[in-house]
Amino acid sequence: MVILLIGPPGAGKGTQVDRLSQHYCLNKVGTGDILRQEVVKRSELGVKVEGYMKKGKLVPDDIIVDVVTRRMDWGSNCRGYLLDGFPRTKKQAQMLDHLLKERGKKIDLVFNIEVSEPELIRRISGRRVCPKCFRLYHIDYNKPRVDELCDYCRTPLIQREDDREEVVRKRLTLYREETKPLLQYYRRQSKLVDINGNGRAEEVFRQISAYIDSHLSYNSHSNKAELK
Numbered sequence: 001m002v003i004l005l006i007g008p009p010g011a012g013k014g015t016q017v018d019r020l021s022q023h024y025c026l027n028k029v030g031t032g033d034i035l036r037q038e039v040v041k042r043s044e045l046g047v048k049v050e051g052y053m054k055k056g057k058l059v060p061d062d063i064i065v066d067v068v069t070r071r072m073d074w075g076s077n078c079r080g081y082l083l084d085g086f087p088r089t090k091k092q093a094q095m096l097d098h099l100l101k102e103r104g105k106k107i108d109l110v111f112n113i114e115v116s117e118p119e120l121i122r123r124i125s126g127r128r129v130c131p132k133c134f135r136l137y138h139i140d141y142n143k144p145r146v147d148e149l150c151d152y153c154r155t156p157l158i159q160r161e162d163d164r165e166e167v168v169r170k171r172l173t174l175y176r177e178e179t180k181p182l183l184q185y186y187r188r189q190s191k192l193v194d195i196n197g198n199g200r201a202e203e204v205f206r207q208i209s210a211y212i213d214s215h216l217s218y219n220s221h222s223n224k225a226e227l228k
């Protein structure tokens with residue numbers, strides 16, 4: 001089983017990826033982590049990747065797809081893979097489909113976590129960080145005990161540049177432009193499932209797992225039917 005999660009910054013994708021990978025025994029495959037590991041290992045690929053990063057360039061699609069499929073070739077004791085933050089573009093999606101097909105695999109389900117823009121802005125622009133010990137807070141959901149001061153070291157909290165409302169709006173616009181063709185690609189294949197991500201993490205998990213459960217039971221039924 002190969003599952004893909006798509007969602008804007010602030011959609012709580014990381015939390016869902018962690019919960020789903022534990023609940024269903026799925027290997028998490030996140031390109032960021034894998035690329036960083038390769039750089040640290042100083043592998044042939046890592047050196048290439050580092051070159052792009054140093055120049056401030058995006059790592060090309062073919063390298064990313066190569067890295068991910070190699071990781072999936074290692075096999076696993078788990079039930080499958082959960083892709084996080086990859087593929088990012090339609091081109092990557094097409095390349096990935098091709099490589100999966102060569103291996104007799106395919107993407108089963110793609111979850112698109114949708115959250116309204118005001119809610120995303122509230123979630124992200126409310127974040128605060130302690131510049132000294134890097135603990136994270138939120139002005140609504142995870143308040144420090146004393147206004148705008150770190151609970152541990154009493155340093156005044158700051159808002160990261162990336163979390164400022166104007167910057168968040170720009171990031172969200174960019175995200176929507178980038179993701180639209182990707183969503184269309186999976187919708188045409190009838191693999192896309194829209195998930196309402198405005199509620200609590202628990203509720204989002206319940207929606208996603210209901211789809212996975214019905215997908216799994218449908219597959220086990222159709223396998224039995226084939227055996228007869």
Ligand SMILES: [Zn+2]
Nearest residue numbers: 130133150153
């Ligand atoms: Zn602190």
